[in-house]
Amino acid sequence: MDVVRPEFLPTAGLSREEMESMQRDIASAAEFTDRHSLDPASVALSETPTDRETADGSGAGTEQATFASGDADGPVVVGVDQAFRDDESVSAAVAIRDGDLVERAAGRAPLALPYIPGLLSFREGSAIVDALASLSVDPDLLVFDGSGRIHFRQAGLAAHLGVVFDTPAVGVAKNLLCGTPAESLDDPLPAGTRVAIEADDSMDAPDGTVVGYAVQTRQYPNPETRHVNPLYVSPGHRVSAASTADFVEATCTGYKLPAPTRLADRYADDLR
DNA sequence: GCGACAG
DNA sequence: ATCTTGTCGC
Structure with a gap:
């Protein structure tokens, strides 16, 4: 896939002020409303991936592998996960369509920044861009x-x-x-429960704005x-908070994490 | 000044 | 995120 807004690429060497300034611009460009061609039902089809096996040559830079699959009808959902190895960050992207692993790609980049809450995308962004840019499929x-959107300046990594x-x-x-959760999350929630996360004074958004949801995708008897603790989901771009919760719920089916995320997790470990 | 903080 | 064995519960 192609980079559409190069002015927002996570560049190394920016000052903290410059990174935060860019995040405000990113938040302005981000759309926290639905503008996509997906419905929870079609996304749910991407749940039982037929785990084909690993066996990839490794090396520096990006790597990309394609897997043959059936027809091209359902939406392409891509899970992305990060891992570290020494002083470099590794990103794994796994594309799923109709329950089949369609393609996967890896990206690497040197770690230029330490972990700073609120600036995560500048620490791992380059590797992620590397991985996604090498995907030949166009993700939905x-x-x-x-x-x-659950971020001080409404510009977290996903946004x-x-x-x-x-x-x-x-x-x-x-x-x-x-x-701040609209309701207490101190006690265990039943599977299927969702609690709104509202903006507070630590954020840019108007107080009380629903910026995401705590979603209990799984729970023990x-x-x-x-x-099990809930997941904290929030819109990244072109998806509303409610749809975000719907999509995540639809891809979890009995597991705490979405299937695309679980596969990306496993692939990231293989790479490391 | 104090507290809080994705991966 | 990462360093790491066994262990408790379903």
Whole structure:
């Protein structure tokens, strides 16, 4: 796929002020409303991927592999995950369509920045751009590991890369970066529960704006003894908060994480 | 000044 | 994210 907004590429060597300034521009360019051709039902078809096996030559730079599959009808959902190896960041992108692994790609880039809450996309963005740019399929939806609109300046990793490629994107995080749950999340929630995450004074958005949802995709039979934490999902680009929760829920089916994310996770480990 | 903080 | 074995519960 191609970079559509090169002015927003996560460049190395920017000052903190420049990165934060760019994030405000990215937030302005991001669309937190539905503008895509997907419905939860079609996305749900991308759930039971026939895990074909690894066996890739490795090397520096990007690598890309294509897998033969059936017909080209359903939407292409791409899961993206990051891993580290020494001083370089590795990005893994896995494309799924109609439950089949269609293609996967890897990207690498040296780690220029330390981890700074709120600036994650500048630390791992280059490797992700590398991986996505080498994909030959055109994704209908990008599923990122990390926040989208749930971010101090409404420009989390999912929003940043969604805007760079002008492609529908959602962010899936295991922890909450900022914002306030509309209801307490202290007690275990039943599977299927979703609680709105509202903007608070630590964010740019008007107080109370629903910037995402805590989604309980899975839960154990007896949460009293052992429980699963919810996922924190938020719009990246061209997807509303409600649709984001719908898509994520549709791709989890019995697991805590979306299938595209699980596959990207596994591929990232293989690369590392 | 104090506290909070995706991966 | 990463460093790491066994262990508890379904």
